[in-house]
Amino acid sequence: MNPVLARERFVFVDLETSGANFANDRIIEIGLVEVDSHGAREWSALVNPEAPVSSFITGLTGIDDSMLRSAPTFAQVAPSLLDKLRGKLLIAHNARFDYGFLRGEFKRLGIEFRAPTLCTVKLSRKLFPQHHRHNLDTLVTRHGLAVAGSRHRALADARLLWDLWRCWHGQVPVETIRSAVANIVGRPELPAQIDAEVIDDLPEAAGAYAFYGEGERLLLLRRATNIRRQVLAHFTAAKRETPLLRDLRRVDWRDAAGELGARLHEIGLARSAARAGPEEGEQQPGGSSRTAHSELCSWQLRAQESGDFPPQLVLAQDLDFAVADDLFGLYPSPREALRSLRKLADAHRLCYKLLGLDDRAKAGPCAAYRQKSCRGVCIGRETLALHGARVLIALAKFKLRPWPYKGPLVLLERDEFGMREDVHLVDRWRLVATVHSEEALQERLANGPTRQPFDPDIYRVIGRCLHAGKIGIRPLPPFSL
Incomplete structure (x- = not known):
């Protein structure tokens, strides 16, 4: 074996699966080419997924139920497979797919x-940036490789990766390949107090992540389109001596199928840190505090016979903000609500007295009129009806949207590769749960409506998502009580 080709132990891996969803689909075939200084060795196995295989998968791979019925289950091949994979660099085409399925199958056990892991798609892009397509069929044609066996069978595709590896070493200087591999695979130098295995677990997926210091103090909270890439970017040599990395004790994350799930996870991590972190009222890097929702309030407007709309401050703990149709604005505290209302009054020349910002029983004009910022409804120079109309116009853009469905709603979010689907169950602007199968969804629905309080951040995120209309929605019947 050429030591240039086998400088370390690695294994080329390809899987055939019953589908592309990590949560619901299973491995049906495994193909490996193990390579080290002693040479290359092949191994393959059909795997019984313990469920029928679709006609689409049979048409793609040639693997049908009759072939899998007598095959061993993953639990039966797991010991020998683990022995073949342990301590080696795992090389696969779109390694996120194969590694994700392997981790999922082992986790079930x-x-x-x-x-x-090393992804040959990423390596091809780095070695041949002048080309735009890097799928395996394109690379086979581009490099003139011969297919030994059937495409979309695991061992045949693993052999292609080994052939591709040797082909690249004949076309590209070895140091160029090593540099590209190190760039893709290489671990950054972590602070001594951080477990190096955290790097292996980081997913190449959307989501949110958090850095914690001593006593679980939240140091950093971010949303990411690729958690792994964004977290590793914090550990470059230039940032090694920053206070953030000196204080860092733990990294946590929540992966998601896409932007909506990432935003919801960001809120969830912020809420968790707020409950466990600073003292009452102290602000968190995630923008929350322990008292974030205990004083949540809004202005409620109800028409009077006179045409007036006197605003009344209402607390979320006393009224479900998701179903009221006459609320304007969300404020973390009464103090903030009053400050915002005063600014609005000044901007629109509204009366302090009619807004409750000045003593209505006191004779004479309000303080705003004396400052020439009220049109004089308080002394009869403007009608109540006209002033009330101007109040509605000023507050219109702050109006809360009541929950527009009769029951809960499912928001379906898929990642760009079609390998993951997040099923977000939402009811009255509340996130009830995120699950990954119809069975899990029905199980959660059977538990009835959530008792979670109204969360202004989740309200805004879900509201923007529904307005954008970019993901699938599925209205459900009301909960049966």
């Missing part, structure tokens, strides 16, 4: 599988 209670085994935490970790391995460094």
Whole structure:
């Protein structure tokens, strides 16, 4: 074996699966080419997924139920497979797919599988940036490789990756390849207090992540389109001596199918940190505090016979903001609500007395009129009806939208590769749960409506999502009580 080609132990891996969803689909075939200084060795196995395989998968791979019925289950092949993978660099085309399925299958058995991975799609892009397509069929044609066996069978595709590896080493200087591999696989130098295995677990997926210091103090909270890439960017040599990395003790994350899930996870991590973190009222990096919702309030407007609309401050703990149709604005405290109302009054020349910002029983004009910022409804120079109309216009853009459905709603979010689907169950602007299968959804629905309080951040995120109309929605019947 040429030591240039096998400088370390690695294994080329390809899987065939019953579908592309990590949560619901299973491995049906595994193909490996193990390479080290002693040579290359092949291994493959059909795997019984313990569920029927679709006609689409059979048409793609040639693998049908009759072939899998007598095959071993993943639990039966797991010991020998783990032995072949352990301690090696795992190389796969779109490694996120194969590694994700392997981790999922091992996790079902209670085994935490970790391995460094190299994606040949990423490596091809780095070695040949002049080309735009890097799928395996394109690379086979581009480099003139011969397919030994059937495409979309695991061992045949693993062999292609080994052939591709050797082909690249004949076309590109070895140091160029090593540099590109190190850039893709290489671990940054972590602070001594951080477990290096955290790097292996970081997913290449959307989501949110948090850095914690001593006593679980939140240091940083961010949303990401690729958690792994964004977290690793914090550990470059230029940032090694920053206070953030000196204080860092733990990294946590929540992965998601896309932007909506990432935003919801960001809120969830902020709320968790607020409950466990600073003292009452102290602000968190995530923008929350322990008292974030205990004083949540809004202005409620109800028409009077006179045409007036005197605003009344109402608390979320006393009224469900999701169903009221006459609320304007969301404020973390009465003090902030009053400050915002005063600014609005000044901007629109509204009366302090009629807005409750000045003593209505006191004779004479309000303080705003004396400052020439009220049109004089308080002394009869403007009608109540006209002033009330101007109040409605001023507050219109702050109006809360009542929950527009009769029951809960499912928001379906898929990642760009079609490998993950997040099923967000939402009711009255509240996130009830995020699940990954119809069975889990029905199980959660059977538990009835959530008792979670109204959350202004979740209200805004879900409201923007529904307005954008970019993900699937599925209205559900009301909860049966």
